[in-house]
Amino acid sequence: MTDDLQFAPRGTTADIEEGTAFAPKFDANGLITAVITDIASGDVLMVAHMNAEALQRTIESGEAWFYSRSRKKLWKKGESSGHVQRVIELRVDCDQDALWLKVEQNGPGACHTGRRSCFYRAVPLGNGSAVTLEFRDAEKTFDPAAIYATPGDK
Amino acid sequence: MTDDLQFAPRGTTADIEEGTAFAPKFDANGLITAVITDIASGDVLMVAHMNAEALQRTIESGEAWFYSRSRKKLWKKGESSGHVQRVIELRVDCDQDALWLKVEQNGPGACHTGRRSCFYRAVPLGNGSAVTLEFRDAEKTFDPAAIYATPGDK
Numbered sequence: 172m173t174d175d176l177q178f179a180p181r182g183t184t185a186d187i188e189e190g191t192a193f194a195p196k197f198d199a200n201g202l203i204t205a206v207i208t209d210i211a212s213g214d215v216l217m218v219a220h221m222n223a224e225a226l227q228r229t230i231e232s233g234e235a236w237f238y239s240r241s242r243k244k245l246w247k248k249g250e251s252s253g254h255v256q257r258v259i260e261l262r263v264d265c266d267q268d269a270l271w272l273k274v275e276q277n278g279p280g281a282c283h284t285g286r287r288s289c290f291y292r293a294v295p296l297g298n299g300s301a302v303t304l305e306f307r308d309a310e311k312t313f314d315p316a317a318i319y320a321t322p323g324d325k
Numbered sequence: 326m327t328d329d330l331q332f333a334p335r336g337t338t339a340d341i342e343e344g345t346a347f348a349p350k351f352d353a354n355g356l357i358t359a360v361i362t363d364i365a366s367g368d369v370l371m372v373a374h375m376n377a378e379a380l381q382r383t384i385e386s387g388e389a390w391f392y393s394r395s396r397k398k399l400w401k402k403g404e405s406s407g408h409v410q411r412v413i414e415l416r417v418d419c420d421q422d423a424l425w426l427k428v429e430q431n432g433p434g435a436c437h438t439g440r441r442s443c444f445y446r447a448v449p450l451g452n453g454s455a456v457t458l459e460f461r462d463a464e465k466t467f468d469p470a471a472i473y474a475t476p477g478d479k
Contacts, residue, residue: 177455188438193448193456206360206369213367215360215416218423233450258450262369263458264443265436269372271444282419284342289418290425294347296387296412301331302347304417 176227181267188265196268197223202238205270207281209288210259216281217289219248221270233258235272252318254278279312283319287312332377335421342419350422351377356392359424361435363442364413370435371443373402375424387412389426406472408432433466437473441466 179192187194197203202220209216221229225236225245235248235256249255256274263270280287291309294302333346341348351357356374363370375383379390379399389402389410403409410428417424434441445463448456 176452191446191458191460193458204358204372206372208362208367208369213362215362215369215425218358218360218418230448230450230452230456261448261450262444262461263446263448264372265438265440265445266443269443270448271369271372284419286419289420289423290416291419292345292417294384294415294417294424296384296415298384302384304345304347306345307416 176230178223187267193263194267195223195226195263195270196266198268200240202240203268203270205235205237205272207235207256207272207274209281210273210275214288215290216256216274216276216287226270229258229261229272235274248281249277252278254281254318256281283315285311285313285315285318341421347417348421349377349380349417349424350420352422354394356394357422357424359389359391359426361389361410361426361428363435364427364429368442369444370410370428370430370441380424383412383426384415389428402435403431406432408435408472410435437469439465439467439469439472 179194181187181194186192195203201222205219205221207216219237220240222238225238228236235258237246237248239246255277258272258274260273282289286309291306292304293307295305333348335341335348340346349357355376359373359375361370373391374394376392379392382390389412391400391402393400409431412426412428414427415424436443440463445460446458447461449459
């Protein structure tokens with residue numbers, strides 16, 4: 172890790188929306204939302220969160236780091252599974268409170284359940300009173316039990 | 326609005342991850358993160374939040390509703406601009422705390438700054454100490470001043 176990255180102060184709305192200063196807005200827990208898409212398919216693989224250090228490490232290394240809210244720790248994607256995400260492009264949104272990472276996903280999948288994407292179930296539309304999820308693109312591409320030493324340790 | 330949708334209780338990890346009961350996890354503020362992608366290009370258009378009512382209205386109507394954290398109100402995307410989002414598919418992730426909406430974006434763009442997507446700036450990778458954003462796909466596709474009665478009223 173080199174010297175700390177200098178994130179810009181938040182500034183005016185014009186600074187944030189039309190400027191070139193990177194002023195990410197971390198929430199009350201010090202986190203920013205990151206959407207991860209597959210550079211090949213364009214599909215959303217996962218949604219995760221970064222704290223300032225995870226963001227800095229991602230920028231410096233070009234590999235995705237996150238902060239696990241459940242495990243309360245910095246986490247390099249693929250550190251257990253080998254399913255590292257190489258960041259091809261990192262974008263920030265208009266108000267700089269969300270990030271979009273286009274990644275090259277190493278290995279057979281991003282989801283700790285053993286699937287390519289975490290989004291393997293659809294919510295049917297047009298229902299007025301009840302919802303039953305429908306599995307889509309839900310085939311398992313790897314066996315999580317064989318990959319992860321600890322359940323849930325992504 | 327018909328009767329309230331019944332969201333399932335959260336249940337066990339197996340229920341949540343491998344079941345067909347829709348048990349969305351709202352955060353401490355009653356919100357869930359929604360990623361919106363363009364069904365045509367696959368690009369991420371925006372990241373927004375839904376409360377239970379916004380989610381219910383989205384499911385019932387097939388058009389995207391959100392909850393504005395800044396304005397503290399329910400908000401139908403396109404209510405001011407006409408830039409309605411027709412939801413082609415709604416998915417939920419493994420732990421059911423994030424939603425992915427694939428939408429048909431009506432009108433020239435989704436971003437209140439006048440652009441197609443909110444993600445019009447890239448964060449260069451590999452930098453150790455400073456970051457200057459780079460505009461990408463940042464051409465304005467409409468004039469927000471001509472569309473929105475109130476600045477920021479998306």
